[in-house]
Amino acid sequence: MKAALLQLNVSDDPVANLPRTIQMVEQAADQGAEFILTPEVTNCVSTSRSHQQSVLRFEDEDLTLKALRDVAETRGVHILIGSLGLKTNDPDGRFANRSFLICPRGDILARYDKIHMFDVAINESETFKESSGYRPGTQAVVADTDFGQIGMAICYDMRFPRLADALVSAGAQILTYPAAFSPVTGAAHWHSLLRARAIEGGVWVIAPAQTGTHSSAQNKTRDTYGHSLVVDPWGEVILDARTDPGVYVFDLDLEKVAEARRRIPSRDNARPFKAP
Numbered sequence: 001m002k003a004a005l006l007q008l009n010v011s012d013d014p015v016a017n018l019p020r021t022i023q024m025v026e027q028a029a030d031q032g033a034e035f036i037l038t039p040e041v042t043n044c045v046s047t048s049r050s051h052q053q054s055v056l057r058f059e060d061e062d063l064t065l066k067a068l069r070d071v072a073e074t075r076g077v078h079i080l081i082g083s084l085g086l087k088t089n090d091p092d093g094r095f096a097n098r099s100f101l102i103c104p105r106g107d108i109l110a111r112y113d114k115i116h117m118f119d120v121a122i123n124e125s126e127t128f129k130e131s132s133g134y135r136p137g138t139q140a141v142v143a144d145t146d147f148g149q150i151g152m153a154i155c156y157d158m159r160f161p162r163l164a165d166a167l168v169s170a171g172a173q174i175l176t177y178p179a180a181f182s183p184v185t186g187a188a189h190w191h192s193l194l195r196a197r198a199i200e201g202g203v204w205v206i207a208p209a210q211t212g213t214h215s216s217a218q219n220k221t222r223d224t225y226g227h228s229l230v231v232d233p234w235g236e237v238i239l240d241a242r243t244d245p246g247v248y249v250f251d252l253d254l255e256k257v258a259e260a261r262r263r264i265p266s267r268d269n270a271r272p273f274k275a276p
Contacts, residue, residue, distance in 0.1 A: 006248075
């Protein structure tokens, strides 16, 4: 089947971002894609919690979610919304970083809230504490579609092989890692981590990403790495979108999952052992 990922450069204005996102989804469908994936925080890239509080909405009010459900139904495609920033009823006022899988009827097949929070100090000028604004999820998710099993994850989750292993053990043939990745850690680790997750599990890894400098009404810009990737189950990078926003179409052949696992049956060869 044909699939497509969108590499986006969104601002901190969800309403202004939406028309371009819809246009790109339509473009992907016009090119024959039946499965279309968007990056993390498709609706809003912002470093300001107060600004997020003013522009983000609860799930049942979110314009991006509604519009993408509508276009999935109109075009008869599956859409993985990499994630949306959403308000919640968290007592601390924290948001959800939530991924959605939408079916061709426009229904929500699965939801996944990002489990691992990006709380890091990369250097003196680049620090993040995602858990101050977003509450972590607690439930791993594998979604069943008519073309395959999808293990849903988000960005920083890629650094945690135990999550990937749990998703593959539950039947995942595809792992999704939509992201808004730091340029510093992206240059150092992005390709290596995504290839490792594909090789370990004998799975497809699809990672649509935000890219470039993201404009902000608050004059607090943020840069992201880009390089949306598709890695096949043998670990070969079949698509690297580099740094330009756009629609990137590729062929998704799930027979390669069985082939890779037959050639290297590492999961069958795994043995219990005592920890040191």
